[in-house]
Amino acid sequence: MSATVTRKRAAKKPSAKKKKVVAKTTGKKATTKRPAGNKRAAKKTTARNKPKTTPKKAAAKTSAGRRRKPPGTSTSTQVGARNLTARAAEVRAQRRQRRRSVVIVLAAITVTAAGAIGAIRSPLLDIDGAVVIGASEVSVEEIQQAAAVPIGTSMVDLNPGIIAARVESIPTIRSANVRRGWDGVVRIEVIEREPTLALKTPAGFVLVDDDGRQVRTSEVLPDGFLPVIGLQASGVAGDPAPPGSSSVLRLMEAMTAPVRQEVSEVIVTGAEIALTLTDGGRAVFGDDREIEAKVVSLETLLLSVDMRCVHEIDLTVPSAPALSRIGEKGNPRDGLADLTKCS
Template sequence: MSRGRRAFIGLLAAGVVGTAAWLVFFSPVLGVRNVEIVGNLTVPTERIQQQAAIEPLHPLATVDLAGVQSRVLAIRQLATAKVDRIWPGTLRIEVAEREPVAVVPVSGKVALIDKDGVVIEIRDVGPPRLPVLKVDRPGADDAATRAALQVIASLPDVLQGKVRQVRATTAEGVSLDLNDGRTVVWGGSDRAADKARILTTLLRRKADVYDVSSPDVVTLK
């Protein structure tokens, strides 16, 4: 093959590569035409799309996936977000919403919090199915709050519906106020399965206070 022919083929190949690079990284031809949101139940799709802040026809290849994820997770109702490219022109955002497990009284209103102690939203009235959490310093960094939330999360369905309020003075001082006025001294968040199993049986017996803080030695008053 002559030198000129080799040079021509080289230029042709470079042109093809250059054109392909332009199409992928700079051209709107492979730009974002659709932002697909999946996994949301209560957070509107339009709100997530707006928070993602993706310009129409922005080259899909150069979308900052981590940046999109960070912006979407600024919505406090969302726990996780995964962002993927789907060629030729879709950006897919899969989210998981935080689920409230308790309410905390705040200045005449209530804050709905999830299992990690994150405030999801503020309402005038909390859902009746959620227990009220009473702690001195509610927050994700408070040991008593974390222990109480762990206890709530560990309760089986048969007990969750009976709990009106959860109190925690310390991480080892969690107690449950039941809907019928009875009280359960739970203690720490350890041995939750044993405590729940024993308490389910004990509640068949009449008493005002059930102490299962030490599952090996339980007391009724």
């Protein structure tokens, strides 16, 4: 009987596959009961994973689950208040120190400024006199009179630009430089105008500088100058040179030493320029176009051609100069064979 009952119970137990099918049809998860030993292991695991609470933290909790304020809060607040008070006192001390520094600096500046003003207005800085440097054609007295340096006034009040402009108003002065001297002396350094042309006039010569300004007059021709004939100058120092002077100035600037030695005078007729040669004859330049090339062409002829019996050298076309000679009876004739009759 017992064997028969056991077989029936075994037959009634559903298989694992049937349990899965039932779970799928009902939509519920199949749960399996854990043995009692597993529950104990789970409890132990949960107890291990729980965070440990220290006695202090546990004591801090109230029955309502809130934390109490940690002890000593009032003491830390007092310490913070003391620190703020000390910091405020330190800031006030720094501000007072800065104010003192500013006051000291301002006082020093005031004292220095007062001393400087007193020194500037001291009689030790008064103007005692003026000296002139670089004058040769113009007298020192004339320059000092034109400068009108205020003797006895403070050197600080002197305006060098105004003094220089007064000196430069003298026609023969090109430029002036005025410098203060803290020894009480004003120094006036001048550069005079250098004449480069001597224009022939009935009374003598008018000297003109390279700026085209009449500098002064002279009764005789200065050494090293070529007389320029045909330009009418006023003869008043400081006046501009007459028209045509600029062309002659360009010619003089371009003229080389070999050419200058063979020239005795410069003749200006309207816009035409010609040179009188020392051996006789003349060199015709025409107008002032290509004047540098004309000088080079003339120099080439003077160095390579026998200049005896030369009547005229036409340089109006500098690349093709034309030379004519004087005949036996004084008539110009090209290609004179016998040059001994002109020597």
